[in-house]
Amino acid sequence: MHEPVWFPSEAYQRGSHVEALLQRLKLNSYEALYAYSLDHPAAFWEATLELLGVEFSRPYSAVLETPEGPQWPQWFVGGQLNLTHNAVFRHLRERPEAPALIWEGEEGRQRSLSxxxxxxxxxxxxxxxxxxxxxxxxxxxxxxxxxxxxxxxxxxxxxxxxxxxxxxxxxxxxxxxxxxxxxxxxxxxxxxxxxxxxxxxxxxxxxxxxxxxxxxxxxxxxxxxxxxxxxxxxxxxxxxxxxxxxxxxxxxxxxSMEPFMLLYTSGTTGKPKGTVHYHAGFPLKAAQDLAQCFDLRVGDRLFWFTDLGWMMGPWAILGGLTVGATVVLYEGAPDYPGPDRLWALCERHSITHLGLSPTLVRALLPQGPSPVQQHDLSRLRVLGSTGEPWNLEPYLWFFHTVGKGRLPIINYSGGTEIGGGILGCTPWRPIKPMGFNTAIPGMRAEVLDAEGNPVRGEVGELAILAPWPGQTKGFWRAPERYLETYWSRFPNAWVHGDWALLDEDGHWFIQGRSDDTLKVAGKRVGPAEYESAAVGHPAVKEAAAIGIPHEVKGEAVVVFVVLKPEHTPSPALEQAITEEITHALGKALKPERLLFVADLPKTRNAKVMRRVIRAAFLGQAPGDLSALENPQALEGIAQHRRSSGS
Missing domain, CATH: 3.40.50.980 (Rossmann fold)
Structure with missing residues (x-):
């Protein structure tokens, strides 16, 4: 694993949410705070909500009760509140004229609301x-x-x-x-x-x-x-x-447990799942994560490039406003009318916290440093990322070119069903490239082996072993599907569906979705490992790896590669990229095939849809395609199937 590239400094600790929480709970380190959040959840959540200024119109009698088990927790029992009061109306007492929302349209219109x-x-x-x-x-x-x-x-x-x-x-x-x-x-x-x-x-x-x-x-x-x-x-x-x-x-x-949102997540097969979120869950979890991981403070300005239909849209709006920050919304494309649009927006609105997906960073990287350097980004204090595993080159470009080597990248992973993050980063610990330096306070996360035992230093299932605010209140009118999806693998353990690794330094690394994970000659490998190795070649813009049936190995790997504009496919380049992957992973994990395509199928928030790639290549039913932004990419993959006779 890589060594840290960012280290804590007093500038990120003094005046922070974590510092205030340490003082309130009389603790002396971030590590002590995380342990306290697991051992004393009631006291931890009471202190967290108090410091965030969250107000209940009727006090709760207990922080947590689980009469039906951890699958169906009851949070802030007996309490009443409204998320809109906490996001907006309570701020009127002290900061009525402070900017709450700033909006920019693609054609240049701007609006601001206090x-x-x-x-x-x-x-x-x-x-x-x-x-x-x-x-x-x-x-x-x-x-x-x-x-x-x-x-x-x-x-x-x-x-x-x-x-x-x-x-x-x-x-x-x-x-x-x-x-x-x-x-x-x-x-x-x-x-x-x-x-x-x-x-x-x-x-x-x-x-x-x-x-x-x-x-x-x-x-x-x-x-x-x-x-x-x-x-x-x-x-x-x-x-x-x-x-x-x-x-x-x-x-x-x-x-407290009254639902306010049905947030749908696309299913691999069948209809999308409606995750049920409640007033004392998703908004409080979003605010907590923004405060304790991203250190978003009152008066900061948060911009996350997203859409309302993805979790990060409601998350940024509700969490950012609840903290008391300004939330910046943008309607259009990140590189229109010019490659510097995103960076101009950051300068124009004095953004302090910028969130982008790794795929978007990979798309911006070929434009070089010039569009970034044209703009004054000195107000930026924190970079954020979520949605998928990183590759090293785009991560370091984001860190050095955008962050100038001084800003932490708060990598963040959770999901629609989580209401926020499971894993994140804190500016109180060193940060290794592409990883997470902490499970988020209050999240009892573990990596489990095939028998459900915690493991270190090896890949296993990412799981959560205790309930948390933000946990979906099941799937809309489908409780059995909810239990089957997350709770059926091990007793009282939420199995999230991600392969993860926790190293000896306490850093976490997501290896990809467990249903995407490859098993080649008995060895389990995340597709991100193949993809990272492929983009290590200077001709490769992005890559996606899938597994296909193999008579001998059980599963073989096919890597789809999108080249940078100045390169064209050739047998020599195919061999060179294959050798790059083999050198990185070992001869036993050499991909079966490497195929060039013009584009990879992605969602609007830039997640590569590997299951759709696999289905198109094998001629199988692709499942729910409603989140797919560029369906034309499937034709190029299907052509490879036809040409190979698969």
Whole structure:
């Protein structure tokens, strides 16, 4: 494993959330804090919420009860609160004029809302939603790009005690309708469109088609992003609804475990899973992680390149506002109209915390350092990353070119069902490239072998051995599927589906999804190991490794490679890259084949979909493709299958 590249400094410790927590709990090290969070969870969570300023309208009687086991925990028992109060309204007492949201559209428009202005917008939206018949417990679909109204809609629906159903803005009508039907949403909030690479995306057309396929949807509430698209019968313009002009309502108190969101995650097969999140779960976990790992402080500015339909969208909005930071939203592409767009945005809005996926960094890396160096990024204090394992070259580019070797990369891994992270980094410990220097406080994480025993220094299943706030309250109307997915492997252990390794220094490394993991000649290998070795060749932009059946080895490895623009496929280059992989992994793990493709299938948030690659190559049913942004990439893979006679 690599040696650390970043080391703690006083600048990242003084005034931090972790320092305040250490002082409150009378502890003397981060390691002591993490151990305390596991041994004394009630005291840890009470101190965490107190320091974050989280307010309950009715006090809870117990932090945690598990009468039905760790699969169904009850958090902050008997308490009542509303996430919208904690994210916005409580800040009005001390910081009403501080910026809460900053938005930039791809064509250059900008808007800013203070906490007072955001509260007023939420109250206006509440009135309109109430007039449209939305009541506590109702589900409301949000088929939206990243607009200021998107954040307002999330907060207004939650303020009413109803439930938001975020839907990725790039979905086709059928994929959106699948989620609306499963949730039985009564209302769909959408926009007349948005910009993507200079073109107008007609989102309202997809929303209308989705609503026709979802009988429960009675009304479309349309945000006028363009303003020149006529509305049809049954459609209401945002801000022009039937709500009265009476004094604005306040967020209603909700029980701690009252759901506020159904966040869908794509299934490998079958329909997507609706993870159920509650007022005292996801928002508090997001705020805790941002405070204790990313050290996001009051007045900082957080920008995570994401979409509302992915976990990181609601996570950034709810967690960032609850901490008291400014959340920056951006609608468009990261490199349009020029390769420096992302860095110009960071300079323009004085971003302090920037979150990108490894795949996005890999896409930006070939542009070189010049687009980054054109802009003053001196306000940046923390870099963030999530979504997939890193390769070394893009990690070091992010660290040295963007962070100038002085900023920590807070690597972060968890998921939709977690409500945040399992593993992360803390500025209180050295950071090794591509890894995680801690399990997040309160997360009793382990690496388990095939018998369910904890192991060190070898790859095993990432598991969680105690409940946490943010843990999904099961799958929507599918409790058996939830138990089968996460709790059926070992007694009372959440098995997450990631292969992980915990080294002797206490650093964690994700090796990939366990259902992606390869077993070659009896040796278990993560696809990321092949991919990292492949991109070690200077001609390779990105790579994806899959396993295919093999009569002798049981499983053989095929590596798909995307070359950098200045390189073209050739037998000599194929051999050279194969030798690079073999040198890194050993002759026994030499890939069976190496194939060149123009692109790899990815989600909008840049996750490579290996299961889809495997299905396309083997001619199998690909399962749920609703999250796929570039389906044309599958044709290049399928052509290799046909040409090889597979």
């Amino acid at each position: 906490f007072a202005e955001l509260a007023e917008a939420i109250q206006a939206a509440q009135r309109d939603l109430s007039a449209l018949g939305i009541r506590p417990g109702d589900r409301v679909g949000l088929f939206l790009p990243m607009l200021p109204e998107t954040a307002v809609a999330v907060l207004a629906v939650a303020a009413l005690g109803a439930m938001v159903v975020p839907i990725f803005s790039g979905y086709a009508a059928e994929a959106a309708a699948t989620r609306l039907n499963d949730a039985e949403a009564r209302l769909l909030i959408t926009a007349d469109g948005f910009y993507r690479r200079g073109s107008r995306v007609a989102l309202l057309e997809q929303a209308r088609a989705a609503a026709k396929l979802a009988p429960s949807v009675k009304t479309l509430l349309v945000i006028r992003r363009f303003g020149d698209v006529p509305l049809a019968a049954g459609e209401v313009a945002w801000g022009e609804g039937p709500g009265s002009s009476s004094p604005g309502p306040v967020p209603i108190p909700c029980d």
